[in-house]
Amino acid sequence: DAGITQSPRYKITETGRQVTLMCHQTWSHSYMFWYRQDLGHGLRLIYYSAAADITDKGEVPDGYVVSRSKTENFPLTLESATRSQTSVYFCASSRREQGPDTQYFGPGTRLTVL
Amino acid sequence: AQKVTQAQTEISVVEKEDVTLDCVYETRDTTYYLFWYKQPPSGELVFLIRRNSFDEQNEISGRYSWNFQKSTSSFNFTITASQVVDSAVYFCALSEMPYNQGGKLIFGQGTELSVKP
Numbered sequence: 359d360a361g362i363t364q365s366p367r368y369k370i371t372e373t374g375r376q377v378t379l380m381c382h383q384t385w386s387h388s389y390m391f392w393y394r395q396d397l398g399h400g401l402r403l404i405y406y407s408a409a410a411d412i413t414d415k416g417e418v419p420d421g422y423v424v425s426r427s428k429t430e431n432f433p434l435t436l437e438s439a440t441r442s443q444t445s446v447y448f449c450a451s452s453r454r455e456q457g458p459d460t461q462y463f464g465p466g467t468r469l470t471v472l
Numbered sequence: 473a474q475k476v477t478q479a480q481t482e483i484s485v486v487e488k489e490d491v492t493l494d495c496v497y498e499t500r501d502t503t504y505y506l507f508w509y510k511q512p513p514s515g516e517l518v519f520l521i522r523r524n525s526f527d528e529q530n531e532i533s534g535r536y537s538w539n540f541q542k543s544t545s546s547f548n549f550t551i552t553a554s555q556v557v558d559s560a561v562y563f564c565a566l567s568e569m570p571y572n573q574g575g576k577l578i579f580g581q582g583t584e585l586s587v588k589p
Contacts, residue, residue, distance in 0.1 A: 391576070391577075393579075398581065399581065400563060400581040401517075401563070401579040403577065406576060416576060446515070448517060450517075460519055460522050461507075462519060463516065463519075465516050466515050466516065466517075
């Protein structure tokens with residue numbers, strides 16, 4: 359019963375480098391989400407996906423790219439990392455229902471951009 | 473626009489005290505969902521409760537209870553007889569329709585609860 363996993367759990371990178379954070383869920387949930395957590399801001403939505411090959415922007419999408427070729431995977435790429443992208447990133451998933459279902463979160467990835 | 477406000481940034485109590493965490497939300501929709509999540513020191517986000525806007529019944533689960541009042545746009549969370557293990561950051565969140573947006577969550581800034589022995 360793996361649920362939803364994220365890798366890596368910790369990452370240190372340098373400004374300007376490309377970084378990809380992985381998210382994998384075993385529930386076959388339709389919806390997947392990426393949030394970032396920063397002090398004073400709570401969690402903010404970066405991107406979400408309703409199904410394979412369907413993605414859309416959230417509140418803070420600039421500087422990020424997502425893809426979803428398979429239902430179970432939803433990678434988040436920072437094309438050219440900046441210090442302001444130092445954060446804890448959470449992936450979440452939920453079922454498709456008549457109305458918002460409960461989102462279940464992965465353990466998070468702590469990213470530091472030097 | 474939708475918004476969730478948790479005015480209490482930090483709360484400190486002594487074990488066995490009751491504590492209430494406040495959550496006030498703003499939305500123009502008549503149909504919406506409210507959630508509470510717990511984030512213990514280990515960092516994961518743990519789902520606690522989901523409530524839809526048509527169900528104003530209060531809910532109790534063990535030492536946890538939730539009071540939903542549409543008239544004041546509040547969804548407060550009370551822990552009775554708090555324990556050290558309740559120490560965590562608690563987030564209130566709002567999700568609106570439409571259905572095809574999958575219920576994006578709008579989070580409050582969180583309340584850090586510290587329960588001292």
